[in-house]
Amino acid sequence: MNVLHCCSACATYTLKKACPSCGKKTRSAHPAKYSKEDPFRSYRRNALYRA
Numbered sequence: 093m094n095v096l097h098c099c100s101a102c103a104t105y106t107l108k109k110a111c112p113s114c115g116k117k118t119r120s121a122h123p124a125k126y127s128k129e130d131p132f133r134s135y136r137r138n139a140l141y142r143a
């Protein structure tokens with residue numbers, strides 16, 4: 093699972109946990125409120141009902 097990360101030091105976006113430009117640790121580019129869990133759960137629930 094690829095999660096987009098953003099370097100807080102130089103604002104470089106990367107899929108890695110370390111910035112390719114400055115080597116510092118990156119953080120998730122998604123805001124904390126962003127969540128795929130709820131639609132994913134309902135999708136799985138529907139999949140179970142259909143199975």
Ligand SMILES: [Zn+2]
Nearest residue numbers: 099102111114
């Ligand atoms: Zn950086």
